[in-house]
Amino acid sequence: GESVGLHLPTLSVQEGDNSIINCAYSNSASDYFIWYKQESGKGPQFIIDIRSNMDKRQGQRVTVLLNKTVKHLSLQIAATQPGDSAVYFCAGEKLTFGTGTRLTIIP
Amino acid sequence: DTEVTQTPKHLVMGMTNKKSLKCEQHMGHRAMYWYKQKAKKPPELMFVYSYEKLSINESVPSRFSPECPNSSLLNLHLHALQPEDSALYLCASSQDDYRSISSYNEQFFGPGTRLTVL
Numbered sequence: 001g002e003s004v005g006l007h008l009p010t011l012s013v014q015e016g017d018n019s020i021i022n023c024a025y026s027n028s029a030s031d032y033f034i035w036y037k038q039e040s041g042k043g044p045q046f047i048i049d050i051r052s053n054m055d056k057r058q059g060q061r062v063t064v065l066l067n068k069t070v071k072h073l074s075l076q077i078a079a080t081q082p083g084d085s086a087v088y089f090c091a092g093e094k095l096t097f098g099t100g101t102r103l104t105i106i107p
Numbered sequence: 108d109t110e111v112t113q114t115p116k117h118l119v120m121g122m123t124n125k126k127s128l129k130c131e132q133h134m135g136h137r138a139m140y141w142y143k144q145k146a147k148k149p150p151e152l153m154f155v156y157s158y159e160k161l162s163i164n165e166s167v168p169s170r171f172s173p174e175c176p177n178s179s180l181l182n183l184h185l186h187a188l189q190p191e192d193s194a195l196y197l198c199a200s201s202q203d204d205y206r207s208i209s210s211y212n213e214q215f216f217g218p219g220t221r222l223t224v225l
Contacts (some may be wrong), residue, residue: 034214043111043197043216044150089149095140095205099150 002027002099004090012104019077021101023090032093035064035075038100039086047075047088080105084092111217113198119223122188128220130181130198138204139181140214141173142197150197156181157204188224195219 003026014020025033031052034043046060048072050066057064063076063100080103087100111132120126130139138157142150154162156175164173170192172175172184181198206212 041218043199043218044214045216046213049213093206095152095155098151098152 002030002094002096003091004092005100006035008101009099010100010104011101012106013080015082016079019075019080019084021075021077021088021103023073023098025071025073025090025092027092028068030092033064033073034064035062036051036089036091036097037086038089042047044089068107079104082107092093108139111198111200111215113196113217113220115220116218117221117223119225120185120188121161122190125184127185128183128196128198130183130217131179131202134178134202134215134217135178136200136215137178138201138212139146139175140201140205141181141183142199144195144197144219146194147151150199154183155205162204173184182190185222188222190224193222193224195221196200 005024007022015038034049035047036042037047048062048064050057050064055066061078066073082105085103087102089100090098114129120127140155141153144150152165153167154173159175161174166217172183176185197219198217200210200219203212
């Protein structure tokens with residue numbers, strides 16, 4: 001079956017610095033991954049996705065890297081802002097969510 | 108309109124009650140989803156509807172009964188729930204079924220219904 005997990009439950013980053021949130025998955029046949037952001041009191045919000053035929057995908061201030069060899073993906077957020085404070089989830093193609101990393105931006 | 112709305116925002120019910128959660132979207136999306144999220148846990152997929160037909164039921168107990176009356180509406184009927192069913196129930200929609208290889212399977216989530224079962 002599909003299993004995704006996140007490496008750190010919490011991460012604190014200084015405002016303006018870059019953040020890196022990591023996620024591992026177990027099924028080497030997984031073809032599609034999604035990153036979500038969930039702010040307190042709100043539903044998850046799609047950030048970016050990536051398919052297994054890509055190693056990297058960039059969005060606005062975010063980059064997702066996929067390393068199929070070690071079954072690992074990461075979300076990089078550039079120049080973090082207070083509004084980036086949230087819980088970040090990775091999810092696989094069967095919509096199984098990882099455990100989440102709470103990102104706190106320190107002013 | 109790029110919003111998924113859910114009603115009610117909060118619901119308290121007893122174990123013998125029957126209630127329904129409602130979800131609506133007017134983005135023309137053809138797939139709709141129900142998730143359950145316990146406190147400090149990730150969302151767990153419950154049901155997927157694609158083109159108004161139930162396509163995935165993640166072994167959800169029969170006390171939860173989904174219904175898709177039309178392409179814009181998704182209901183979750185609740186009956187004889189247990190206190191451990193207390194959670195945030197999230198609805199989402201996407202233009203295409205998430206299993207498609209198109210670029211249009213981004214999910215849009217509603218704010219959720221906070222359910223408490225006494």
